[in-house]
Amino acid sequence: MTTLVTIGQAAKQTGLSAKMIRHYEEAGLLKKANRTDAGYRLYNSQQLQQLSFIKQARTLGFSIAQVSSLLDLWRNPQRSSKEVKQLAEQHLDEIKQKVAELQQMQKVLQQLADSCCGDDQPQCAILDGLQR
Amino acid sequence: MTTLVTIGQAAKQTGLSAKMIRHYEEAGLLKKANRTDAGYRLYNSQQLQQLSFIKQARTLGFSIAQVSSLLDLWRNPQRSSKEVKQLAEQHLDEIKQKVAELQQMQKVLQQLADSCCGDDQPQCAILDGLQR
DNA sequence: GCTAAAGCTTGCCATCAGGGTAAGGTCAAG
DNA sequence: CTTGACCTTACCCTGATGGCAAGCTTTAGC
Secondary structure (H helix, E strand, O other): OOOOEOHHHHHHHHOOOHHHHHHHHHOOOOOOOEEOOOOOEEEOHHHHHHHHHHHHHHHOOOOHHHHHHHHHHHHOOOOOHHHHHHHHHHHHHHHHHHHHHHHHHHHHHHHHHHOOOOOOOOOOHHHHHHHO | OOOOEOHHHHHHHHOOOHHHHHHHHHOOOOOOOEEOOOOOEEEOHHHHHHHHHHHHHHHOOOOHHHHHHHHHHHHOOOOOHHHHHHHHHHHHHHHHHHHHHHHHHHHHHHHHHHOOOOOOOOOOHHHHHHHO
């Protein structure tokens, strides 16, 4: 006797929004949910688990496409952990690169801000730096 | 005798794309460019300088809206460097927050990846961690 | 039983900073 | 005069959501 919940309940339990759950279904991450006679989507505990999985993966910054791959691996008993790790490390590299880019911006911007006295005078090292 | 260039030349000299220059004009960052009889946009050296300013600011990650504010300050002789610095520090805070978020992702993801042996077996600590 | 509120449905538009493409006008070199 | 490079506008696409509208369903109160 599986407990079935509507999309609002599913959203609360997973931390997703109802909108996003529909979006993930549309995007093909999930099989189309069963419906009541009135057309309301219904979710069982297994589907809730899948939604939580998606939520966790999205929180770690995986793209929808990457989450889709992760879900495929998750559902495939013949998977190798090698494949999963490769996907994770690829994403890790993307994150590291973004961090590096942002830190470069931060560094330059901090230097400019530090060299601007920030008083009531119009002379401004930040604007001068941007003009370069 | 000001030298006038068309949009392609302006793009080359500033590192922007012609598309983006039109986009910035449309967005109100720049006054509408003068045109030739045939409708071609023409840019003088002052406008090229403004485009370079935009390019620099965008490279530092300022949003279009922020660049718009920076341009207003730049063009205003009555500005105070305080205003500019405030804008810069606000953006700096945004960057720092993004870096922190990404580093948190990176940390968790690195832990998961490290605990996954990455072999041919289906057992996978990453998937287990996502399931949580 | 009626009514109002809450929840569900689909569909469309907006975001942000562009990229791509198409259809057409213009200009310069050969 | 033709060809190719350059310009114009207009439209659709991205990614991952949020928001709103119009309409149906379910639930709760009275």
